[in-house]
Amino acid sequence: MYAVQIEGLTKIYGSGDTKVVALADATFDVTPGELVAILGPSGSGKTTLLTTIGLVTEPTRGKVVLDGELIADNGWPPSLDLKRVRREKLGFIFQSHNLIPFLTAVENVMIALENNGMGTKEARARSITILESLGLGHRMDQYPALLSGGESQRTAIARALANRPKVILADEPTAALDTENGRHVMALLKKLAVENNSAILVVTHDQRMVEGFDRIFTFSDGRIVDEKRN
Amino acid sequence: MNLALRDIRHHQSRFIQTCLGLGLLLGVVMSMGGIYRGLFTDATAILNSTAADLWVVQQDTTGPFAATSRIPEDIKFRIRAVPGVEQASALSFQNIQSERNGTPFRFFLVGYELGGLGGPPAIVAGRPIGQKHYEIVVDRAMKIALGEQLRLAGDDYTVVGHTAKMVSSAGDPVAYVTLADAQKIQFKDDNNAIRNSREKLADQLARLPILSRSQADQLTPQVAEIVGSTHIANTVVARLAPGADLALAQERINRWNHFRPLTAKDQEHILTEGMIKKAKMQLGLFRAILLVISGVIISLIIYTMTLDKLRVIATLKLIGTRNRVIVGLILQQSLLMGMIAYAIGLTLIELTHDKFPRRVDLVAIDLQLLFGIVVLICIGASLVGIRKAMRVEPAEALGG
Ligand SMILES: Nc1ncnc2c1ncn2[C@@H]1O[C@H](COP(=O)(O)OP(=O)(O)OP(=O)(O)O)[C@@H](O)[C@H]1O
Numbered sequence A: 001m002y003a004v005q006i007e008g009l010t011k012i013y014g015s016g017d018t019k020v021v022a023l024a025d026a027t028f029d030v031t032p033g034e035l036v037a038i039l040g041p042s043g044s045g046k047t048t049l050l051t052t053i054g055l056v057t058e059p060t061r062g063k064v065v066l067d068g069e070l071i072a073d074n075g076w077p078p079s080l081d082l083k084r085v086r087r088e089k090l091g092f093i094f095q096s097h098n099l100i101p102f103l104t105a106v107e108n109v110m111i112a113l114e115n116n117g118m119g120t121k122e123a124r125a126r127s128i129t130i131l132e133s134l135g136l137g138h139r140m141d142q143y144p145a146l147l148s149g150g151e152s153q154r155t156a157i158a159r160a161l162a163n164r165p166k167v168i169l170a171d172e173p174t175a176a177l178d179t180e181n182g183r184h185v186m187a188l189l190k191k192l193a194v195e196n197n198s199a200i201l202v203v204t205h206d207q208r209m210v211e212g213f214d215r216i217f218t219f220s221d222g223r224i225v226d227e228k229r230n
Numbered sequence B: 001m002n003l004a005l006r007d008i009r010h011h012q013s014r015f016i017q018t019c020l021g022l023g024l025l026l027g028v029v030m031s032m033g034g035i036y037r038g039l040f041t042d043a044t045a046i047l048n049s050t051a052a053d054l055w056v057v058q059q060d061t062t063g064p065f066a067a068t069s070r071i072p073e074d075i076k077f078r079i080r081a082v083p084g085v086e087q088a089s090a091l092s093f094q095n096i097q098s099e100r101n102g103t104p105f106r107f108f109l110v111g112y113e114l115g116g117l118g119g120p121p122a123i124v125a126g127r128p129i130g131q132k133h134y135e136i137v138v139d140r141a142m143k144i145a146l147g148e149q150l151r152l153a154g155d156d157y158t159v160v161g162h163t164a165k166m167v168s169s170a171g172d173p174v175a176y177v178t179l180a181d182a183q184k185i186q187f188k189d190d191n192n193a194i195r196n197s198r199e200k201l202a203d204q205l206a207r208l209p210i211l212s213r214s215q216a217d218q219l220t221p222q223v224a225e226i227v228g229s230t231h232i233a234n235t236v237v238a239r240l241a242p243g244a245d246l247a248l249a250q251e252r253i254n255r256w257n258h259f260r261p262l263t264a265k266d267q268e269h270i271l272t273e274g275m276i277k278k279a280k281m282q283l284g285l286f287r288a289i290l291l292v293i294s295g296v297i298i299s300l301i302i303y304t305m306t307l308d309k310l311r312v313i314a315t316l317k318l319i320g321t322r323n324r325v326i327v328g329l330i331l332q333q334s335l336l337m338g339m340i341a342y343a344i345g346l347t348l349i350e351l352t353h354d355k356f357p358r359r360v361d362l363v364a365i366d367l368q369l370l371f372g373i374v375v376l377i378c379i380g381a382s383l384v385g386i387r388k389a390m391r392v393e394p395a396e397a398l399g400g
C-alpha cells in the first residue's frame, strides 16, 4: 500500500481575471518510509501541494488517497472527518515552528498524543523519550519563547512524529535556521522518519538540504517539471 | 493536560487582575442583595418581635408604622373580650430626637405594658424593665452603657438592659420604656396646653344654665380627664388563641367603626411594599446593571484572550485537536474567571458586612442564585470567543 497517492491534483484560487492555478494536475505516489523533497521557485505551488494533501486546503480537482483512505475526490468527501485524519495520519512541520506559547516543550509534544486519546502520564513519558532522542532532554520544561530556533524546530519535529504518522508534511523546516542547524534538523527528521517508516514530503529552497532523499520533485507554475530518483 | 489552566498560568497577572476587579464588582452585587435583605429585616423587626396577630389602629389609617394612628388605650379591654383573642395590649411608638454629650442622636421609643406584647425581645445584657417607671432598655447600637441615665422629657431613665439589632422601619435604634412612661414623654410638651384647655372647659361648664356652680366645679376635672386624656396609644396589638379564627376576630373589630384591625400580614405588606419597595427596585436595578457590566467585562476579556490565541487555535486545529477541547479551553477560562471573582467577592463581603452602618443580611439562597447567574453569564460571555474560535481555519497556522 502507498502512503500517499495523488492523481490529477489541482488547486485553482479565484476565478476569471484573478484566477490562479496554484497546483496543476499533480500525479505521483509515495511509499511508506520514502523521503521526498520538493523544490521550486516561490509561488510555484509547493505549499499548496502540502496543504491539499494535509487536508488544510480543499483541492479543486483530483484525488488524494492517504494510507488507503480516500480523502479527496474533486473536493473533500462530505462525510470525511478532516481532524481525525490529520491527527491520526499526518504530522506537520512548518517554517515557523507553530509551537503553542503557553505550553512547555514537553507539553507541546504531549498535546499531539493526547489528541489521539493517550492518557497524560503515558503521553508525558513518550514525549520525554522523543525529546531526549532529539537531544532536548534538558530543555523540555522550557517555554517556546526561551528555545532557540533549532530547539523549537526539533520540538516541532517531535510533535509531528509523536503519533508515528504515516505521512509527514514539512514546509521549509530549515528556512529559519543557519546552515549547520538546518543540516542537523534535516538529518534528525530523516532519521526519525526512517525509524517510524513514515513517508516524508519536505519542501525546501535549499538544494544542499536534499542529499539522501529518495526522490526530488521540482515545481514550476504549479506543475512538476522535473523528477529525480536517487 | 488542561489547556485553560496552562494558558492562564502564562498570563497570570492579567488574569488575576481581572478576577480582582470582577471580584470587587460581584462583592458590591452581593452587598446590595444583603442590604436589601437587611432593609427587609430591619423594616419588619418590631413587627416580628411583637409577634401579634392583629394590629388595631385608628380608622382609615395604615398605622402605626406607615402613618400616624391614635387610639384610646382602653380599647384593649374591649379587644380582649373579642372571641378568640387571648392577649391584647396597647403600644406607643415615637421618634425621639435627643442630644447626648453634645451630639444629637435619634432613636425610636416603644412604650409597652409590662407583661404585655411588644416589649423588648431578647435581652443581650442586663435585665428587662422591672418597675413601672424610669427604667429603659436600649439597643446596643445606641452605645449607652448599663446603669447610665438618659434624660427624656425632664425625667432621668436608667438603662437596665440591652437589646441587639433592634431597629425601627427607618433604621433608628429602638429603646423601650413602660407604656405609662412613654405616654408621659409623648404628652409632656402639652402640659401648658392641657392647663389652658382645662380653664376653658371650666369656663364653659360654669356658663351652662343646667349646672349649678358647685356641679360645674366637680365636673371639670372629670370631663378634662376624659377629653384631655393622655391614655392614648398608637396601636393595640392582639394575639389570638391557638386555632382561633383570625378573619372572624378581624371582622368583629371592624364593625366597631373608629378602628381598623390589620393583620400581621397586612402590616408586613404595608412595610415592605409601601416603604421599601422603591429601595428594592433601586437596589435590584443597580445589581442588574452591575451584573451586565460584569458580563461585558468577562466577555471582553475572554474575547481578547481568544483573539490573542487565534494562531494557537489554528495550530491546535491543524494538529487535529477536537473542537470540544478548544471550546473547553475558552469556556473553562470564562467559568474560572467568574468563579474566582465570585470567591473573591464573597470573601470580601463576608469579612466586611458587619462593618456596614446598616444591616447586611447575607442569605444563602441569594448567594446561590447569584452564583448560578454568574455561571450563566460566564457561559454567555464565552460564546462570542467560542464563535470566533470555531471560525478559525487551520490554514491560519501556516502563515509566516
Ligand atoms: N489562499 C490563497 N489565495 C489565493 N492565491 C493563493 C493562495 N495561496 C496561494 N496562492 C497562490 O498560489 C500560488 C502558489 O502558492 P504557494 O504558496 O503554493 O507557492 P510556494 O511554492 O509555496 O511559494 P513559496 O516558495 O513562496 O512559499 C501562488 O501564486 C500564490 O500566490
Ligand SMILES: [Mg+2]
Pocket (backbone or CB within 6 Å): A046, A047, A048, A171
Ligand atoms: Mg510555500
